[in-house]
Amino acid sequence: MQQEYKNKNVVVTGGFSGIGKAVATAYAQEGANVFLIDANPAVAETANAIAAQTQAKVIALHCDISVESCVNEAFSTIDAIDIFIANAGIEAATPIDEPMAAGLANFRKIMDVNITGTFLTLASARKKMSAGASIVITSSIWGKTAVPDFSAYNASKHANLGLMRTLAKELGPQGIRVNAICPGWVKTGPAMESLKIMAGEKGCSEESLLKRLSEEQCFGDVQSPEDVALSYLMLTSRYAINVTGQAINADRGALLV
Template identity: 30%
Template sequence: MQSRTCLVTGAGRGIGRAVALRLSGAGHRVALTARDERALNAVAAELPGAALVVPADITEPGSVDRVVDRIEQHWGPVEVLVANAGAGSSAPLARTGDEDWQRMLDLNLTAPFRCLRRTLPAMTANGWGRVVVVASTAARVGEPYIAAYTASKHGVLGLVRAAASEVVRKGVTVNAVCPGYVDTPMTEATIATICAHTGRDPDSVRKTLADKQPLGRLIDPDEVAVAVLSFVDNPAITGQALNIDGGGVQS
């Protein structure tokens, strides 16, 4: 495949970092965005190919437009979008406040929507594009105490399917990966929250989360990145959601 211009959101750590490394290793130009400029610079220094650091909080109105404007000024239109930025929250539904609910929707659903809205026109005009959204197994099944997170991830999977249907004849594919518990800072934050509420020790909580995957361990970020790259390479797959959870959700 020829070198493409890529944008990875939430690229400063975890899955985003792993995806950026895989894309760069495959010969693509990779623009990195997240709020933490220092983390982005560290990832950029690891990439073997061209990198562009564009710090931003993509939940802010207009920020996605500014990020893509800067990429276009340097390299031209975004050809591969990996909408990875996301966060979780945990609380019983009855104790989930409006602010927490909105925060989950803003980052996990509205931000990917804005990224697609901004990048799809150039992809369809050029007759080639790839979009991969990092969703979650929470987009496929419901679990207790993560109502806001689950709703946002179910929503983004609907967005993926609708967008894929719109652009299927225009050389653009739109897909999602649905990881289980991945060995990332986000999972570490989940472990810390559970420990704070239950008094359990971190090792036992980590084992509980690992055991949710029939594989018996946390998923490695690079295992998600490999799946993302497979969607970039294959023009015949669109509107799909691939579970990466060691067999926990079979579909």
């Protein structure tokens, strides 16, 4: 993959932390110019840290992807995009039996960020992309299956795959590929928070649940963000030029579909 990403413009939403930060770092290590879009006001600190680590050009754009004006403003500062990683997302439990007012507010918030926000950024990014460009949306293996108590999150990740497949059809004739990565469990803040909730429901410790989840994979422990980041590079590389409209599991074989 030598020189594959040298001087390419790569935009990553949710680049402040977790998977997004690791993906941004991986492209920066390959010589890309990276733009981090994130609602966390400290996103500039992540950008500076990645720039110091990789010597790449890394620009932070503070933006809530669910707010149209904010998204328009952020993308207006970017000239051209070679690779767009629609990764920002939130995760929380929304049990069906939660009192409706709080439950509905959580449900709407997750839909707002994970679906509407993703759509808004795709619409803006797409205007800066031309033939040969590539989009990857971060869905989840929960976008292909389901776990109890996470109805909004599961539904939003299924919707991400619907968006991906639709845009693959819409943008394919213009030479733009659109795919999704479906990570399995990745050690990040929100994932470990969900693990805690699930362990509580099952009446077991977080450690024992983590061990069980690792054993359900074909190999290894639960992945790090740096592990999963490599799958994004694979999917946007020239080795995948005929791959579009696909939802690729990066889950160490946890879900064999």
